[in-house]
Amino acid sequence: MRKSLLLAVLVILGSFAFAQVKIGVNLELSGRFAAIGNQTLNGIKVAHMQMPKVLGQEVQLVICDDETTREGSIACAQRFVNEGVVGVLGAISSSMSIPAAEVLQDAGIIMISTSSTNPQTTQIGDYIFRMAYTDDFQGKLAAAYVVKDLGAKRVAIFRQIDDDYSYGLAGFFDATAKKLGAKTLVQDYVANTVDFTAQLNNIRGFKPDAIYYSGFCAEGAPFMKQLREQGFTQQVVGADASDDPQCPEGAGAAFDGWIFTGFATPNLIPDPEAKKRAEAFKAKYFATIKNAKPGDFNGFVLAGADSYNVLVAAIKKAGTTDVKAVRDALANMEHYPGVSGDITYKGTDGTPKDRTIGFYQYKVKSANDWKKIELFGKSTAEVQ
Amino acid sequence: MAASKITSRSTIISLLIGAVFVVLLGARINSLENYTFARVVQDFLNALTLGSLYALIALGYTMVYGIIRLINFAHGEIFMLGSYFAFYAMTLTPLPWAISLLVTIILGGTVLLVLRSLFNLEEPKRTFALSLIIFGGTFFLLTFRKLGWVEGLTLSMLATGVAGVLLEAIAYKPLRGAPRESMLITAIAASFFLQNFGQLVFGARVRGFNAQTILNKPLNFHIGPETVYFTGILVVVPLITALLLWVLNLFVSRTRLGKAMRATAQDAEVAQMMGVNVNQVIALTFFIGSILAAAAGVMYAIRFGQIHPLMGLMPGIKAFTAAVIGGIGSLPGAVLGGLLLGFIEIYVVSLFPTLSAYKDVFAFVLLILILLFRPSGLVGEDLTEKV
Numbered sequence: 096m097r098k099s100l101l102l103a104v105l106v107i108l109g110s111f112a113f114a115q116v117k118i119g120v121n122l123e124l125s126g127r128f129a130a131i132g133n134q135t136l137n138g139i140k141v142a143h144m145q146m147p148k149v150l151g152q153e154v155q156l157v158i159c160d161d162e163t164t165r166e167g168s169i170a171c172a173q174r175f176v177n178e179g180v181v182g183v184l185g186a187i188s189s190s191m192s193i194p195a196a197e198v199l200q201d202a203g204i205i206m207i208s209t210s211s212t213n214p215q216t217t218q219i220g221d222y223i224f225r226m227a228y229t230d231d232f233q234g235k236l237a238a239a240y241v242v243k244d245l246g247a248k249r250v251a252i253f254r255q256i257d258d259d260y261s262y263g264l265a266g267f268f269d270a271t272a273k274k275l276g277a278k279t280l281v282q283d284y285v286a287n288t289v290d291f292t293a294q295l296n297n298i299r300g301f302k303p304d305a306i307y308y309s310g311f312c313a314e315g316a317p318f319m320k321q322l323r324e325q326g327f328t329q330q331v332v333g334a335d336a337s338d339d340p341q342c343p344e345g346a347g348a349a350f351d352g353w354i355f356t357g358f359a360t361p362n363l364i365p366d367p368e369a370k371k372r373a374e375a376f377k378a379k380y381f382a383t384i385k386n387a388k389p390g391d392f393n394g395f396v397l398a399g400a401d402s403y404n405v406l407v408a409a410i411k412k413a414g415t416t417d418v419k420a421v422r423d424a425l426a427n428m429e430h431y432p433g434v435s436g437d438i439t440y441k442g443t444d445g446t447p448k449d450r451t452i453g454f455y456q457y458k459v460k461s462a463n464d465w466k467k468i469e470l471f472g473k474s475t476a477e478v479q
Numbered sequence: 480m481a482a483s484k485i486t487s488r489s490t491i492i493s494l495l496i497g498a499v500f501v502v503l504l505g506a507r508i509n510s511l512e513n514y515t516f517a518r519v520v521q522d523f524l525n526a527l528t529l530g531s532l533y534a535l536i537a538l539g540y541t542m543v544y545g546i547i548r549l550i551n552f553a554h555g556e557i558f559m560l561g562s563y564f565a566f567y568a569m570t571l572t573p574l575p576w577a578i579s580l581l582v583t584i585i586l587g588g589t590v591l592l593v594l595r596s597l598f599n600l601e602e603p604k605r606t607f608a609l610s611l612i613i614f615g616g617t618f619f620l621l622t623f624r625k626l627g628w629v630e631g632l633t634l635s636m637l638a639t640g641v642a643g644v645l646l647e648a649i650a651y652k653p654l655r656g657a658p659r660e661s662m663l664i665t666a667i668a669a670s671f672f673l674q675n676f677g678q679l680v681f682g683a684r685v686r687g688f689n690a691q692t693i694l695n696k697p698l699n700f701h702i703g704p705e706t707v708y709f710t711g712i713l714v715v716v717p718l719i720t721a722l723l724l725w726v727l728n729l730f731v732s733r734t735r736l737g738k739a740m741r742a743t744a745q746d747a748e749v750a751q752m753m754g755v756n757v758n759q760v761i762a763l764t765f766f767i768g769s770i771l772a773a774a775a776g777v778m779y780a781i782r783f784g785q786i787h788p789l790m791g792l793m794p795g796i797k798a799f800t801a802a803v804i805g806g807i808g809s810l811p812g813a814v815l816g817g818l819l820l821g822f823i824e825i826y827v828v829s830l831f832p833t834l835s836a837y838k839d840v841f842a843f844v845l846l847i848l849i850l851l852f853r854p855s856g857l858v859g860e861d862l863t864e865k866v
Contacts, residue, residue, distance in 0.1 A: 125683040126789070256836040283836030287793050289783040292525040293828030294835055296518050313685055313787070320784040324697065325708040345785040347689035462687040 115155045116416050118406060119175035119183035121195055122209075126163030127286075127313045128188055130341050131395050135187050135209050138399030141376070141383050142434075146403075149410050161186055165194045172198035172206075180204060181416050184402045187395065188336075189213035189260040196223045205409075205422050207402040210358065210395055212335065213259045217445035222422055224445040226398040226405075226435065227358065228452060228475055230260065233334060234267025236452055236473055237307065237356050241332055242275040247305035249278045251298040253291075253318065255310040256283040264334055265309040272307075284310075289317045295325045305329050311336045316345025323349045330354065338393050343457055343465040351459040354470070358394020358435065359451035363472030369436045373397060376434040390467065394453065397435040405431055405438055436474075450475045493853075507830050514829070517705035522829050524713045528782065530821020531720035535775035536798030537805070537813035538727070539768030545744045545808040546764045548659060549651065552666040554772060555795020556673035557643050559788060561773025562780040563681050565628075565635035566688055572626045579621040586638060587614045593641045597763050598736070628694060628781060636773045643769025644762050652758070670795075677788030685787045688780040695781070716778050723771060724814060731810070736763060744808070797839075800846050806856025815857055819845075 120139055123132035136158070143156055159174055161167035168191040175183050176198065182205035186192045192211035199206045200220035208216055208225040212233060217223050241247050250272050254265030269279050280301045282294040291314075298306075306322070306329050308315060315337055322331070331353050333342075338357035343350045361373035380396060381387055409425035410416060426445075431438040439448040454470040508514055536558055543551045574582065591610050620630055650669045654662050694711040701707070731737040742750040743760045751757045779794065780786050801820045805812025820842050828835040849856065 125678055127685075129683040282832070285836050285839070287789075289779075289785075290525070290529055290824070293522060293825045293838075294832075296521055296525075296829055297832045297835070299518065300514070313785075316685065316687065316785045317783040324695075324710055326697075326699065326706060341685045345685045345687045347687050347784070349784075462689050 115153050116149055116410065117155050117157055117178060117180040118403070119171070119178070119180040119204075120156050120158045121161055121168060121171040121175070121183050121185040121191075122158070123163040123187055123191060124158075124160035127311065128163045128339075130312075130339050131187050131210075131336075132160075132163075134391055134393065134395045135185070135399035137380070137384050137387070137391075138396035139184055139209075139403045141380050141396075142400035142403040144383060145379065146407050149407050150414070150416070152416075154407065161191050161195075163188075163191065165191060168192070168195045169198055171195065172202075175199070176202040176204060181410065181418055181421055182207065182406045184399070184406065185209055186211070188258075189216055189263070190258050192216050192225075193219065193259060196220070199223070203418060205406065205418060205425065207406060209398045209402045210335065211260070213263045215259070215263075221426065221445075224405075224425060224440060226402045226438075226447065227335075228450040229446055230264040231267045232450075232475060233356055233452060234264050235271045237332055237334065238268045238271035238275065238277075240354075240356075240454065241305050241307060242272055242277045245305050245330055245332075247277060247303070247330075249280075249301060249303045249305075251301060251303035251306045252279055252281045253294070253306065253308045253310065254281060254283060255286060255314065257285045258310065260336065261309045261311070265307070268307055268309065284314060286314070288314050291318050291321050292325065295321060295327065299325075303329055306331045308333045308337070312339045312341040312345060315342050316350070319346045319353065320349045332356075335394070338395065338455070338467075340388075340390055343459045344462045346459075347462040348459055350457050350465070353457045353459075355455055355457075356452050357455055358398055359453040359472050360392075360394055360397075360469060362469050363453040364436055364451050365472060365474055366436060368432065369434075372432060373434045373436075376400060390465070393467075394435065401433040401435045401438065404433055405440075448475070493857075504826075504830065511830065515703075515705055517702040517707050518829070520702060521707050522825050524707070524709065526822040526825035527818070528713050528716045528821070529824060530818035531717045532775050532779050532782070532817075533794070533798050533801045533820050534814040534817025535720055535723065535771045535778075536794055537801040537817045538724075538810065539772045540799050540802040541805070541807055541809060541813040542764050542768045544802070546740065546761055547651075547655075547662075547747075549662050549666060550799065550807075551765075551768075552663075552795070552799075553646060553650075553669035553673055554768065555791030555793075555798070556670050556677070557639060557646070557769045557791070558772040558776040558779075558794060559677060559786070559791035560642050560673070561635050561639040561769075561776030562688070562786045562790065563677070563788075564638045564773070565631040565777040566686060566780065566786055568621075568634045569626050569628065569631040572621055573624055574621050576622050579618055582621060583614055583618040587617050589645075590637055590641050593644050593762075593766070597644070597759065597766055599759075628777070632774065632777045635777055636770045639773030639776070640766045640770040643765040643772075646769075647762055647765040652761075674789055674792075681788055683788065685785050688784055688786050712778065712782050716782065719774060719778065723774060727767065727771075727810070730767075736760070740764065797842065800842060804846055804849050804856060806858045809856065809858050812856050812858040819857075 122136050159171035161171050168186055172195040184207055187210045189211040192208040193216055196206055196219045200222050206223050210227045211225055212227045212230045214229045217225050252265050252269055255261035272279050333355040335357040337355045361370055361377055364370045364373055408431055409421050413420040413424040426440055428440045436451055437449050451472045451474045453472045456468045459465040539554045543549055591613055650665050694715055696711055698709045699706050739755045739760050742755055743757055747757050801816035802813045805816030823841055824838050827838045827841045
């Protein structure tokens with residue numbers, strides 16, 4: 096009690112001493128999605144270093160770890176409401192973003208989810224934005240790739256039934272695959288499943304040509320290990336949740352060949368100007384973050400950086416830290432030159448208009464010796 | 480007399496229920512297309528492995544409950560520690576000799592102290608021989624080569640056993656004689672502590688446990704035109720489980736310490752009056768339970784290929800369920816419950832593919848049914864062997 100009082104006094108004194116703009120950061124820094132959460136945080140930190148001031152005031156990042164739990168995410172959101180931040184960056188996953196968005200929308204605080212892709216997230220209200228594409232786009236692209244490019248007639252789909260992202264994405268994939276004439280078989284599992292042997296035994300009779308997996312690495316690593324052990328040699332396609340070092344590190348050589356859709360890396364961004372900006376940011380990232388491994392830089396880093404960039408740009412444009420004015424500036428933002436591409440929120444529900452999805456493939460020799468190969472990129476504008 | 484009548488009646492009822500289940504299952508298997516004999520065999524092997532792992536963990540719950548009536552919620556975390564110890568033993572070796580010496584002195588010293596207090600090693604000659612084996616063995620193992628899974632398993636079992644004894648000494652022993660609720664809450668606290676300790680010390684990331692051992696070699700065989708996919712671990716897990724059970728059974732039924740354990744389980748106070756060192760028996764129970772959990776942890780990691788600090792949560796709850804289904808406090812009950820749970824989890828998914836996400840629900844529905852009709856579990860009625 097006394098400690099918190101002292102802290103409060105310090106905070107008040109501090110805010111008189113140097114006027115500060117506070118931005119909340121709500122990320123999965125521990126727990127299941129810790130790897131992606133920390134990548135995103137690094138992106139935000141580097142962007143913050145590049146633009147530490149707005150309207151002549153220091154920007155202070157208030158970082159909160161939601162421990163990859165819904166309760167933790169709500170607690171972080173409530174803490175930001177009490178601290179009076181202008182906006183909140185994060186969370187990365189849809190399951191943590193949606194509960195936080197409900198709290199922040201009620202309190203009238205801006206939230207920019209860095210990589211939530213479930214369409215619902217931004218439909219919660221007018222204060223909720225995101226940096227990603229949505230899963231109907233991702234699912235559609237992945238299904239078209241699997242059915243048309245890989246020529247699969249029968250596709251087995253694995254979805255995590257207790258996760259908003261995985262469940263929704265599998266649905267979009269399934270619908271498009273069926274529309275394109277493929278047969279599908281959906282298998283469900285829940286978080287922390289490690290034994291997939293029975294599900295694998297089920298798809299054996301179905302004889303799939305390809306397998307789509309819409310979940311995360313914590314389950315993906317044992318899934319792949321058992322899949323290969325049980326004699327399945329089919330191509331497996333995953334989504335952006337597998338853009339996580341925990342996948343190849345967890346499964347080792349069994350993960351070799353996995354193809355996935357994810358946030359575009361600099362090489363895959365079609366717009367040459369945006370590509371230049373992304374390359375410059377990448378160089379800055381490796382100069383700033385000590386002992387960063389090459390595999391650590393991915394689209395999540397860029398999305399994190401841009402969530403910070405657009406919020407600061409909106410504050411600048413509004414000319415005030417009044418949340419309502421900043422929200423209006425953000426909602427009317429057009430062609431912001433972000434490091435992840437061009438960002439336009441005008442006329443959308445809070446999802447940027449032009450986003451690029453990259454297709455990647457893992458080449459894994461062992462848990463410590465792996466790399467990602469960039470296959471190609473597709474932008475939202477190109478598809479619709 | 481009355482008791483045996485009830486027993487026979489309830490046995491008949493359970494047999495009848497069992498028969499109905501078997502008939503229903505048979506009908507279901509018949510109606511499923513593509514469910515060939517090879518797939519039945521495949522499922523059986525997978526279920527046996529999973530069930531054996533649950534059984535090993537469940538034994539720890541049931542033993543501790545039998546002795547001090549405590550549900551040791553931190554047991555799942557002991558299981559997690561076991562897999563991490565083996566992970567480090569297998570990936571960090573060979574260590575430079577100076578570090579190896581340091582680890583040997585700390586680890587060996589603790590192990591020796593704990594073993595001495597557990598097994599009454601008063602005689603100086605024996606103690607000397609034991610310390611030589613432990614210090615020399617640990618140093619030798621850590622220094623000269625990369626450890627395989629057998630050495631990793633052995634070292635991890637020893638270290639985890641000691642961790643279990645320390646847990647008991649630090650968290651539960653001061654509460655001996657306090658109301659049971661206090662101990663229960665402490666157990667929950669210990670569980671949370673170990674989870675967060677694991678995240679801090681081992682890192683929150685998922686680690687791959689990709690031991691390229693003989694256990695992961697495919698040993699596929701054919702039934703008719705179809706292949707059954709088979710790896711060494713599918714035999715080794717049930718075998719090691721059976722071996723450990725056999726040793727445990729010998730220990731409990733044939734040795735003086737085992738007798739002391741059984742006496743303590745029946746009535747700790749009276750046992751103490753008869754000269755049984757109850758503190759020692761309790762520590763020993765934690766030691767054995769933790770050894771079994773470590774064995775399960777290492778084999779679980781080899782089977783599923785990854786470890787993380789929260790990995791003990793679900794298997795812990797499942798194994799606890801298994802112990803209650805079998806009749807908590809009963810050794811054969813824990814094994815029976817563990818196997819039953821493993822089989823349900825696998826076969827529910829196979830026979831009802833659309834319900835695959837709800838396999839845990841079936842396990843817990845079974846728990847509720849059994850608690851309704853046999854509150855003391857499947858074999859919990861017989862209170863004679865309640866260690």
